[in-house]
Amino acid sequence: MSQKQYNKWLILSAVVIGSIMGPIDGSIVNIAMPEFTKIFHTNITTVSWVSMTYLLVLSSLMMTFGRLGDMLGYKKLYQYGLLTFSISSAILSLSVNIYMLIIMRAFQAIGAGMLMSMTSAIITSVFPPNERGKALGINAMSISIGLAIGPTLGGFLLSNLGWQSIFYINVPIGIIGYIWAHIVVPDNKGVPEKFDIYGSISFFGFLASLLLFISEGGTWGWTSLPSIISLLTSVTFLTIFVIIENKVDFPMFDFSLLKIRSFTFGNISTLLNFMSQNTMTFLTPFLLQHLGFTTEKAGIVMTSFPLVMFVVAPLSGILADRYGAQILSTIGALISATALFLMVTLTEKSTMFSIMTHLALFGVGNAIFQTPNNSAVMGSAPKNRLGVASAFLATMRNVGMVMGIAVGSAIFTNRLKVYQALKFSSNTTFMMAIKEAYIAAGIFSLICAFTSLVRNDVKLIKGKD
Numbered sequence: 001m002s003q004k005q006y007n008k009w010l011i012l013s014a015v016v017i018g019s020i021m022g023p024i025d026g027s028i029v030n031i032a033m034p035e036f037t038k039i040f041h042t043n044i045t046t047v048s049w050v051s052m053t054y055l056l057v058l059s060s061l062m063m064t065f066g067r068l069g070d071m072l073g074y075k076k077l078y079q080y081g082l083l084t085f086s087i088s089s090a091i092l093s094l095s096v097n098i099y100m101l102i103i104m105r106a107f108q109a110i111g112a113g114m115l116m117s118m119t120s121a122i123i124t125s126v127f128p129p130n131e132r133g134k135a136l137g138i139n140a141m142s143i144s145i146g147l148a149i150g151p152t153l154g155g156f157l158l159s160n161l162g163w164q165s166i167f168y169i170n171v172p173i174g175i176i177g178y179i180w181a182h183i184v185v186p187d188n189k190g191v192p193e194k195f196d197i198y199g200s201i202s203f204f205g206f207l208a209s210l211l212l213f214i215s216e217g218g219t220w221g222w223t224s225l226p227s228i229i230s231l232l233t234s235v236t237f238l239t240i241f242v243i244i245e246n247k248v249d250f251p252m253f254d255f256s257l258l259k260i261r262s263f264t265f266g267n268i269s270t271l272l273n274f275m276s277q278n279t280m281t282f283l284t285p286f287l288l289q290h291l292g293f294t295t296e297k298a299g300i301v302m303t304s305f306p307l308v309m310f311v312v313a314p315l316s317g318i319l320a321d322r323y324g325a326q327i328l329s330t331i332g333a334l335i336s337a338t339a340l341f342l343m344v345t346l347t348e349k350s351t352m353f354s355i356m357t358h359l360a361l362f363g364v365g366n367a368i369f370q371t372p373n374n375s376a377v378m379g380s381a382p383k384n385r386l387g388v389a390s391a392f393l394a395t396m397r398n399v400g401m402v403m404g405i406a407v408g409s410a411i412f413t414n415r416l417k418v419y420q421a422l423k424f425s426s427n428t429t430f431m432m433a434i435k436e437a438y439i440a441a442g443i444f445s446l447i448c449a450f451t452s453l454v455r456n457d458v459k460l461i462k463g464k465d
Contacts, residue, residue, distance in 0.1 A: 004293075008126045010184040013133050017120050017177035018082060018115040019139050020146040025089075025108075027150025028157070028166045035163055040098040049102050052215060057109035058116070059398035060208040064200040065117040066391020067252045074122045074387060075185045079178055081114025086174025093164040094128065115306060120390035124378040125188060130321050133375040137317020140371050144310035150438035151299050154173040161229035199244045199252035205237035211399065214406045218413065253392070254385055262325075263389065265455040267396045269329060274368055274400025276336060277440035279408030280343070280362060281305070283434055286412075288355070290430050291390055292349060304356040308363030325376035329452035332369030336362055339446035342440040348427060365445075404441070411437040 029051065036047045069077045088108040095101040116131070119139060127135045157165040213230035220226045245251040258264050288298040320328055339362035346355065374393065381389035415433040424432070 007184065008131075008135070008431065010203035011186070012046075012123065012138060014177065015078075015119050016139060016142040017173065018078060019119050020142045021085060021173060021177070022112045022116060023143050023146030024049075024150045024153065025112075025166075025170060027147055028154035029054075031151050031154035032034050032158055032163055032166055035158055036098065036101070039163060040101070042098045046098055047286060050098075053102050053340075054105045054109045054112075055215075055270050055398065055402060056208050056211050057106045058113050059395060060204045061110060061113045062391045062398065063253060064390065064391075065114050066121075066394075067200070067435070068119055068405065069118050069387030069391070070385060071195060071387075073188050074118045074125060075112050075181065075187055077387075078122060078185070079181055081111045081118065082174045082178040082181065083111070083208040085111030086171050087111075088169050089170035089174070090169045093167040093324055096240065099380040108440040116385065116394045117391035119165075120378050120393060121386040122373060124183065124381075124386050124390070125383070127185070129379055132379060133317035133320030133371060134314065135317070135393060136374050136378070137314040137320075137371040140313040140317070140367070140374070144306040144313060144367075148303050148310065149307040151303070155299075193250040196244070196248050196250060196252040202237050202244060203252060204239040206234050206241055207395070207399070209237060210234040211402050215402050218406060218410045220329040225394075248323040250354065250367070257381060257385060257389065257392070260380045261456040262376050262380040265451045266325070266329075266373050266380070267393060269351065269369075269373055269448050269451045269455075270331070270401075271395060271400040272444045272451065273333065273336070273366065273373075274397050275404040275407065276340060276441040276444040276448065277362075278401045278404030279374050279437060279444070280340060280359075282403075282405045283408050283412060283437055286357070287434055290427075290434075301356050301359065305359045305363040305366075308360045309367040312364050312367035313371050316368045317375065320372035320375050325372035326452065326455055328372040329369045329376070329455075330449050332365045332367070332372070333366060333445050333452055336366075337366030337442045337449065339365055340438050340442035340445060344435045344442075346431075346435075348431065356435060362438055366385070369448070369452070370374055372398070376455065402458070404444075406432070408418060408437045408441065411440050 004339075033047055033050070035052060065077060085108060088104055088111055092101065092104045092108060095104060120136065123135050124132060154166055157169065187391055206434060209230045211232060217227045217230070220444065226412075245253060245255060248384055285302065288301055294299065316328060316332070339358050342358045342361070346358070377393050378386065378389055412433050415436050416429060419429040419432050
């Protein structure tokens, strides 16, 4: 497939449509959670499964879709994802109870998994190494746009058009995306290999039970029977997965990818980066609420993070094409760590501007880290394994998101209990507990800087595409 036969920037525009749908939908649904409790006459615990089911299914099936993409072709699976996401969104708008909403969110997650697992693979397959970072940066910019406009758009739709509108708005976007992808994205021939169904099932079981343990362990109690069962189930499925993958002729995951230093350390860095990021984004709204910010002002403050990423991500992609990922990702992780440690200096008298400044600095660090890191990971993978590589990278992102929220909330709630037992004032107790969670997130970023530094930069490997 010669690059003269198609316009790679038009292809990127088709990928961007899929990339922006998930973040917009996810942030809108989060805004709608309180409404769902009223509309369907249920409690917060039940409603939380609207998001939890989506995240569990999305993360657990990512690797399966990556493998299918390598076999069937990236364009085909990407289009299937757009259709599945759109159809399930239409049915979601017809939900008559909370259980239908939860079940259909699982089907929506299937579509989102197809989209997310294919975006990096399509970009990497059509852009040459010297432009890959720029293209991935633009794609990252679209994700930031989705995260930034989602809360505002969700508030408008809920207030003026009803809760159903937050789902059926996906339908025309998905249809347009499907048609545009059909026109501009080139077909690529998949590899004629047998699909590893047992490996796929065992990996799904491993990751679903692991994420369930991480996300719900704090609520159940880490040593409770449900937590122990989830953890043991995860270990069992992981053992089965490894045994299967070492015996079949065409494994779902090619373990030889882990021998590529840039691939392995790049994915570890991704996991750590998203752990720190989601600790920050999960806890900061609680801090803002504690400081007396209105919901509207809190939304403006939180928007400073994705807006800065929107500006910086394409620039970091251009720099990655020129200088490689090793130094840029390391610097980005260090900036993120600095921003998190600065959050520890906040007091109850801190201004809106100072908090936004710290969040903006965190956005700068994340943007400088993520685009070069993604480019290095995808550039290190063989051409016939781009689907699996893209899906594995997306899986690390999602696992990092779950772990960040779980670890951050666990540190905060546990330290809160400790300081309450010591009879500190409620204000002091809250601030001390949340600051310790920020310190932990900063440590994640410092470790991320180290794993970024010790990778081999793919641009320095002779003959490596």
